[in-house]
């Protein structure tokens with residue numbers, strides 16, 4: 372089975388288990404086991420060499436019983452249909468956990484923006500919006516940034532959508548630049564959310580963030596801001612990595628220096644000779660591990676060798692189902708992706724609210740509201756895990772599925 376198919380079917384398994392534990396019938400699972408809508412599009416783009424290249428893109432909408440669907444668009448060579456579907460299901464659960472009035476959505480385009488010019492990326496972004504414009508909109512489905520997409524890409528997409536609709540539509544997309552209706556704090560929101568979860572998890576395990584030894588896999592948007600927050604809080608970042616390798620220093624890496632040297636895709640290890648592999652990174656002596664890169668990183672193979680007592684999933688799907696079981700059985704506190712990475716969509720929601728009301732908040736106000744939402748989400752999931760004697764992932768799905776299932780019932784869909 373392909374890795375993505377594995378992720379998708381294991382997500383279905385947890386959804387089924389969560390719905391059963393919540394007392395819903397089989398019919399509810401039938402409704403929620405797949406997205407209600409999945410659009411595949413082909414996007415012709417004139418490349419800089421004059422030739423046309425046709426890209427494949429997707430937009431999945433999992434369930435819109437609670438409200439419009441919401442979720443990012445990823446640009447990556449390994450995007451495929453089944454991954455986008457799974458990601459849209461995770462978005463529903465994230466929104467449910469933090470109690471946002473949204474269902475989950477996700478988009479993706481098979482491409483490698485690292486090898487494309489700005490002009491090519493712009494034409495691709497605009498072409499994608501033209502191709503999906505019928506199924507998206509501020510009250511239908513609201514895209515956002517994800518892997519290898521950023522505020523500039525959101526700006527092009529918003530501009531294209533506004534010109535198709537012939538009115539200014541900032542609420543069509545979140546993660547925009549501030550001058551176009553973006554929210555203060557959105558760029559750092561995912562990392563803020565992960566930091567809040569790390570602080571809460573550390574409290575449960577009696578650890579002080581100061582002097583805690585942390586390993587972070589990935590130096591992209593989430594990984595880089597996160598390493599900065601934790602470093603400034605006095606933690607020792609003993610390992611970081613990017614797509615090409617990893618760096619290790621038992622006395623703590625100089626994060627400010629590394630941040631200064633990283634490129635816009637988060638690459639920094641290529642500047643060093645003394646690197647270790649991503650595999651070695653997971654086996655380092657440390658207290659907390661944060662996978663903040665891609666999926667399927669902690670597996671049955673390396674889970675037994677992890678030395679940390681807390682694993683906080685900042686990426687989507689970094690731990691396989693078998694590895695989740697191994698970590699839980701070993702007494703490691705696993706903070707699942709659908710909870711730990713919910714900070715991004717939470718501030719996206721704040722951005723959409725600000726766009727709808729046309730009145731904007733300060734960064735302090737945004738951060739205060741984010742803290743309140745995530746601390747209560749963390750404790751809700753933690754308490755559910757304790758009270759129902761289930762692992763943190765199943766508890767998160769139980770908390771995250773409830774609104775969606777109830778809303779589907781009230782609407783008379785099930």
Ligand code: GLU
Pocket residue numbers: 441442443444465513514515516517518545546712713715716717719
């Ligand atoms: N792509 C981010 C996620 O996976 C953010 C989604 C959003 O802001 O809507 O949560």
